[in-house]
Amino acid sequence: MAAGRNTVPAQAEKTGGLVTISFAGHNRAWAAWLAGRLERHGCQVSLQRWDMKPGDTVRQGLSDLLLSRGTVLIVLSEWYFRLGPRSHEEWNTALRDLVPANSDRFAAVSVTSAALPSAVASLGAADLWGLGAAEAERRLLARLGITADRSGPAAGDTLGGAAGPRFPLEQPEVWGGVPRRNTRFTGREDLLWDVHQTFTQAEPGAGVLTLLGLSGVGKTQIAAEYVYRFGAENYDVVWWVRAAERGTLREKLAGLAPALGLSTGREYGERLRAVRDALRRGEPSPRWLVVLDGADQPEDVHDLVPGGPGHVLITSQNREWAEHNSSLIEVPVYRRHESVAFVRRRAPRLEAVDADRLADALGDLPLALDQNAGALQDSTMPVDDYLDLLGRGADVESGLKVAADFQMTYYTAFSILLNRLREDKPEAVDLLRLCVFFAPGPIPVRLLRDLPIRDLPEQLRALMADPLLWNSALAKLAQWSVIQSDPQDTEEDEPVGSTEVIQMHRLVYQAVRADMPAAEQRVYSQVVRKLLAAADPGRPTDTRLWPRYAEIVPHLEASGALTSTNPDIQLTVLNSLRYLYLSGEYRVGLRIAELTTASWSEVFPPGHPRLWDLVHNKGNMLRALGDFTATEALDRQAYETLRAERGDQDLLVLRAANGLAADLRNLGRYDEGLELARRVEEGYEQLVGPNDALTLTAHHNTGVTYRLLGRYQDALTVDRANLAARRELLRERNNGTLASESAYAQDLRLLGQYDQATSVQERNSEIHRVVMGPDNPQSLRAQHNLVQCYYRSGDRQRALELLTGLLERCERVLGDRHPITVRVSVTYATFEREHGDLDRARERAEFSLAHYRRQFGDAHPYTAGALANHGLLLRAAGERQQSQIEVEDALASMTRVVGPEHPWTLGCAVNASAARNFSGDPESAADLSRTTSLLAAAVLGPQHPLTLNARISLASDLRNLRKRQEADKTEEEALAALAATLGPQHPHTLAARSRTRPYWDFEPFSS
Missing domain, CATH: 3.40.50.300 (P-loop containing nucleotide triphosphate hydrolases)
Incomplete structure (x- = not known):
């Protein structure tokens, strides 16, 4: 440290040099004065404000300073170390690592008497605190090794002409x-x-x-x-x-x-x-x-x-x-990291996570943060209890800590503002009262204007009926910064101004509500609920109308719609739940379904259709989130109860049965699921006819079940017919039609018709992106299908490019444990094993296997399939013995859960025969390969890629048994078929021609 103290930076020559001054914004005045004095002595100076963001590291920030030329002069004060904020330990580590090795580049001056991190000593700072201008300048120049120019102006000169900035410890005259x-x-x-x-x-x-x-x-x-x-x-x-x-x-x-x-x-x-x-x-x-x-x-x-x-x-x-x-x-509210830093200075007893929660509760408003953090600092109340009070809207005003220079609470400040508005423009207060029964955040102006005048209370009719009065009230609120009014991007078919939104701070909401008598609160909240119902387009399956539902959903709870007994508003809630499910907002949908259930259970008698509507929507959300056990219990109870009350031929019963069939599919109970799915099909055909949307949905689900059972040709037959019917009834761009088209492409792929499948799925994936958005779960499934089409058709590079971005989006949008994300992760592990990083592949494969074991246990085909993939990864890593154990276990497990003739079992058998061959058991390998090729030919057809790969495996086993004639004949026939089916340059064909042993990768299907 002493060496750093005595070293004169190389760039600070006796008559000047290049100097970069690094300073915290708080010390701008010091930086300007230092720059002025150095420039007077021939230095070339640049100012660099030190601005540590939450994600930055101290070491990186100091390293970046070294990218500048010449001397780095740091202006030291407690403010320099507060930014971020960063601990003294992190600062000490960074300073010890960088400063001694660069002592000829770093210099410092100290402009504070506060305690600083101990490793600051390595900078050898010149102490300027409490000095006069002349002595401060002398110490600055001495620290940089600059000889003072005696003919220059005095240090205290001010810039009446051009002497430089004023000394920071001297106020303006x-x-x-x-x-x-x-x-x-x-x-x-x-x-x-x-x-x-x-x-x-x-x-x-x-x-x-x-x-x-x-x-x-x-x-x-x-x-x-x-x-x-x-x-x-x-x-x-x-x-x-x-x-x-x-x-x-x-x-x-x-x-x-x-x-x-x-x-x-x-x-x-x-x-x-x-x-x-x-x-x-x-x-x-x-x-x-x-x-x-x-x-x-x-x-x-x-x-x-x-x-x-x-x-x-x-x-x-x-x-x-x-x-x-x-x-x-x-001036906006604080950014969140600013709020957290401020609260922790105001209330040091709060941890960062609690400061974040307080900031969230108070909407990052600085005055509210100051007064509430001050109250918490002076109180022994647990933070959780205080936050609970704020969350319930409790009156905490009496305990707030007010500052000497602003001796009123933010409650009082808002009350004064409301009184001023009431005197100046009473209609503006009426509009404000209407707004506070929407949720905090953007409120589309369109929602405020759609209700017929006859349905409005007297005090709002004049406001709503007169556009000039309305615009005047809106302008008054914006004038006083109570609301922000922002025009949004307008679609081509939208009239100008129809997409304008207004929003206000959540504490303004609380102040306005607190100012309203209970009777008026009931009146205004009822108006907002009617506005939401009037804005409901009534077609949640129409993707073109999803933006409307996106405007409605945030306001359901705040308006009291979830507790309403009005049938129109209840229908809006149900339509919103359907929209949330289709758009992929599962967690929001589950929360609204649970809140509504708690309310409607007190309004409706047990067994009321509205309650069964909620059970259905809640089941959809849980199933989409992967909680299949909970969903199966919920749906089974609904199905059995409704069936006992209403019999089989009832729409509510069929809907419950349809949900239960989906649960059975997800739990791997495919035969049970198929039996129930067929019963649902028959029921809908009898009740609503063969061409109703409900019947077509039932057909689609039967196709899904056939696919899971390995009956790919049956699935193709169902999906092809259903696609044509949906195109006729629902049109090309309907989400149901798109789902059928993606299913049809998947069937083609599973049957080995890779080029045709790719052609269909490329179009389907693009329409999904345009119609439903790239991050919708159905769009993500369509893109995953396209990845597999590219991969199976041999276009590995396009598949990998699409897959990398797809996995990132799935994790960001759905989370890493969502069923779709895990399926994509399984595919990603396969790609990495073959074409990338074996360690990344192993991490992904082990994650997927552990996830399926935890979710389903060992007696599920997805667990067996993930085990098969993991066994292949171990083989690639050279762990042959453990690899064989796992591929054999996967074969045995898959045989138990789906039977010996399922394509998944046949694929596991291809892997197991290879493991037996590699372990020196060619007889057993050949027996398994022969059985597998015969079963595959019977189940999938003699030209299917899996059948041909089994034949290639058999040829390898026969060659090891020295049955060369039979091996050559088998290989020659399989190679010719692969070339004819997939093409001579397909990776499978090339691998077979080079006598590379084939393998099979498990792919989980969407249920």
């Missing part, structure tokens, strides 16, 4: 009304820089900027931080004025006269005129800043805004400042 600096100020770096750049680029006389935002968003704190951060560098006069009232503003501006040394009379009107004239002329300095804090009534005070070469910074909730020649910068 005129300084008044500025609040104390917030020692817990957090984040806002980009916003502060935007303010600085706006002023820097402003033309003379046009330097007026308004920080605009909701009460409590931190406008005043940002303005104060700007003053402290840039004041010493840019201004000789800084004057802060509370500007809520015109009289106060006039008086405080007039108070600047004596500070500027103006000779005026005693009347403050005369002093005000003198001040405005002096500022306009830039006397005694053109470098002035006036801050008008809380100027929420621009119509009252805009004429008092000073003009001239200086700058005016305004904080306001009112966007009308844009009409008075002011630039606007909107």
Whole structure:
């Protein structure tokens, strides 16, 4: 460490050099002063704001600094180490690793008396804290090995002409009304820089900027931080004025006269005129800043805004400042990492996860975070209990910790705002009350306007009937930053403005609701429920209407729709559940189904059809999430109860049976599933006819069951006919038709018709992407089918390119344990084993095997298939003995669960015969290969790729038994068939020609 302290950086020569100053935004004034002094002594200086993001590492950040040329001068303070935030341990490790090895590149100055990480000593910082300008400059130059230029200006000179920025410990000559600096100020770096750049680029006389935002968003704190951060560098006069009232503003501006040394009379009107004239002329300095804090009534005070070469910074909730020649910068709530960092400074007893939860509960509003975190810090209440109070909307106002410079709670601030709106524009408050019975977040304006006037309460009819009054109320809320109104992208068939959305902060919701009597809450919530029902297009299976349901669903719970007894609203809830299932929003759907069940169970008697509707939707969600055991229990109870009450020929019974059949398929009980699926088919044909959508769905499910049973030709027959029927009834782009087309392509592929399957599936996958979106679960299944088509047809490169992105999307959209993701992961492991990284393949294969064992146990075909794949991976890794054990176990297990003639069993047999051959048991291998080839020919046909691969395996076994004549004949026939069926250049054909032993990979099917 001592070496670092005494080393003079190589680039800092006696008359200057290249210097990069790294500083925290809080210390901008120091960085500017240091740069000014170094430039006076011949250095070329660049400023680099240190900005650690949550995902960055300290080591990487310091390493990046070394990419600059010359000396890296770090301005040390506690703020430098707060960013991120990062622990002192991480800082110490990074400093110890990088600084000693680069001691000729790093230098530092310290501008704080606070304790810093111990390894900072390696930087050998010059201590500038508490010094005068001259001594601080001497120490700076000495640290960098620069000889002072005696002819240069004194260190304390200010930039009346061009001496440089003011010394940071010296305030501007005129300084008044500025609040104390917030020692817990957090984040806002980009916003502060935007303010600085706006002023820097402003033309003379046009330097007026308004920080605009909701009460409590931190406008005043940002303005104060700007003053402290840039004041010493840019201004000789800084004057802060509370500007809520015109009289106060006039008086405080007039108070600047004596500070500027103006000779005026005693009347403050005369002093005000003198001040405005002096500022306009830039006397005694053109470098002035006036801050008008809380100027929420621009119509009252805009004429008092000073003009001239200086700058005016305004904080306001009112966007009308844009009409008075002011630039606007909107101040948003904190970003989440800023919220967490701020809360942990305000309440050190909170862990990061609790700070995150508090930020979420309070919508990242800085004032609410400050007051609630302060209350938590001073309280012994467990964090969970406090968050529970906030979640229930409990009154915590009395315990909030208010600051000395803002002595009201955010509750009070919002109440004042609502009272102001009520006096100014009562219709705006009516609109606001309507909005708060939607959910926090975007509210499509269309939803607010669709209800007929006759269905509205008296107080809303005038507002809804008069477009001018409506737009005026909307504009007033936007003017006061209560709402944000954003036009969205408009579809070609949408009228202009029909996709506009409005949104407000969730704490505004709470304040407005708390201000409403219970009777009015009931009236307004009922209106919102009717609005949602009116917006329901009534066709959740139509993908073109999904955007409408996406607008409705977020507001079901907040509006009270889930507890409504209105039949129209209940139908909207059920339609929304159907949409959520089809669009792949399973977890949201499950939550809504459970909440609705709890409510409707108290409204309807047991056995009511509405309750069975909920059971059906809940079962769909659980099944889609892979909870097959729970779904089977739910559906079996529904089926048996309904069947006992209603008999077999009933639509509710058939629907329950259809769900139960799906559960049986997923649990590997294919024969039971087929029997029930056929019963459902027959029932629908009798009740609704052969061409009804319900009947076609039943046909589709029968095809799925045939495919799982290995009856690929039967599946093809069903799916081909069903595809034609669905195209006729539902049209080409319906999601049901697309599912049938994908099933048809899968049947073709499983029957070895790879080129035809690929042609069908390429088109199908593209239409899925366009119609349902690339991340819809049905689209993901279609893409997985296309991957397999490419792979089986021999186009391995296209398959791999598509598969990599598909797996990433499945994990992101569905999670790594979703059934679709696991199926894709199985395929990915196969690709990696053959063409990529064996370690990655093993990780994936072991994950899939463990997942299926945990989900289904060992007596399930998916577990046996995953074991077979894992055995092949062990063979590739050279673990032959364990590989043979696993492929034999897979064959035995698959035989038990699906029978000896199932294609999956035959595939396991191909792998097992190879294992026996490799282990020196050619007789057993040959017997198994011969049996397998005969069974495959009988089940799949003599030209099927699996049959031909079994024949190639048999030829290899016969050759090992020295039966060359039979081996050659068998091989020659199989090769000719492979070339004719798949093509002479197909990987299977080439492998067989080179006498590479064939193998079989298990592929889980969609159930």
